[in-house]
Amino acid sequence: MPAPAGRRDKAVDCQAFADALVSKGYGRLVIQKGAGSYNPCVLVPPGSTSAAHGTLAIEYFDFTPSLTQHVSDAALVISHAGSGSIFESLTAGKALIVVPNPLLMDNHQAELGRHLAGMGVLACAAPGDLVNAVLQLEPAELKPYARGDASGIAAAIDALTGRAGLRKTAKAGQGR
Amino acid sequence: MLMMVEQLDKAHYSPRCYVVAATDRMSGTKALTKEQAWASSSSSNSTSSGSSKASGPLLEEIPRSREVGQSYLTSVATTLYSLAFAAWIVLKQRPALLLVNGPGTCIPVCAAAFLFRALLLLDCRIVYVESIARVERLSLSGKILHASRMADLLFVQWPEMAKRYKGATYAGRLY
Incomplete structure (x- = not known):
């Protein structure tokens, strides 16, 4: 069960986190280091890209331009609270724990994480609470995320520009 | 977008x-x-x-109005430059619909379109779509467009935001 994890690396790179994953039945942990300066050294020996922690296989890489395949393979995604990462996981139907940057607690990314957690579609945790969040999360208890689309916005733009009237006329024309 | x-x-x-x-x-x-x-x-x-x-x-x-870290003094000059540049693009393209989604670059373009419309030189609708990341407050671009009423439609992606900001429209999320 891979769990791509970006920042907040220290919360991920610890024995307690690996223990939590094992106790919840996850078998595989995939870590993306990302742009941060912290290099995992507890779960993965420095200089190596894989390790094992009991039954948990751990893979590690610095960066990949697309996490799509990793997200698709995952049972649980742990990421920062950037909107791109959040909606990539939610629209893929994945259980998600977001960890907003604690140095930016008032910024809109933390607000988005808390808002979606309030909707019950993901869990939101501070770095220090990540282990607890993993232990407490029952992915089946998360509400499914209802994916949005641009049709409402497009219809309102059509109405504004007069295109909506044109469309009705065209439909009436087809009807005749 | x-x-x-x-x-x-x-x-x-x-x-x-x-x-x-x-x-x-x-x-x-x-x-x-x-x-x-x-x-x-x-x-x-x-x-x-x-x-x-x-x-x-x-x-x-x-050109960007202001790069991250640029001093405010030189920002005045670069903002005027990007406004003039935006005005030139708007005059050249003569859009009927200007659809913008938030980065600071959109403000000079909107301002130019708004100005030309006020001068009856252009018949253009301005539509702004706020980022889905904004659940409690508008971004700076959103605030400027909301306060100046430059946008004919100002979409927010959460119903709570439409309640908070009078005149904002919620018509669903993009994601």
């Missing part, structure tokens, strides 16, 4: 011109790649697509 254009009638909303920040190397390429995909799928679906190809999608680059 591309998700919205995807949903719009591309034969009606044509020709299209994308305005990107000069320092943004990704967005313009993405837009033109998407446009190519739309063009090839529409030409394979219908045999008659000659007229729309003649005026293909355009890309305009605009």
Whole structure:
């Protein structure tokens, strides 16, 4: 069960986190280091890209331009609270724990994480609470995320520009 | 942006011109790649697509008003420059619809379109779509457009935001 994890690396790179994953039945942990300066050294020996922690296989890489395949393979995604990462996981139907940057607690990314957690579609945790969040999360208890689309916005733009009237006329024309 | 254009009638909303920040190397390429995909799928679906190809999608680059870390004194000069640049693009393209989604670059373009419309030189609707990341407060671009009432439609992606900001419209989320 891979769990791509970006920042907040220290919360991920610890024995307690690996223990939590094992106790919840996850078998595989995939870590993306990302742009941060912290290099995992507890779960993965420095200089190596894989390790094992009991039954948990751990893979590690610095960066990949697309996490799509990793997200698709995952049972649980742990990421920062950037909107791109959040909606990539939610629209893929994945259980998600977001960890907003604690140095930016008032910024809109933390607000988005808390808002979606309030909707019950993901869990939101501070770095220090990540282990607890993993232990407490029952992915089946998360509400499914209802994916949005641009049709409402497009219809309102059509109405504004007069295109909506044109469309009705065209439909009436087809009807005749 | 591309998700919205995807949903719009591309034969009606044509020709299209994308305005990107000069320092943004990704967005313009993405837009033109998407446009190519739309063009090839529409030409394979219908045999008659000659007229729309003649005026293909355009890309305009605009200098940023202010780079991160730039001093406020020189920002005044660069903002005036980007406003003049935006005005030139708007006059050249004469859009009927200006659809913007938030980066600071959109403000000089909106201001130019708003000004030309006030002078009756342009008949253009301005539509702003706030980021889905904004659940409690508008971004700076959103605040400027909301306070100045420059936008004919100001979309927010959460119903709570439409309640908080009078005049904002909620018409669903993009994601």
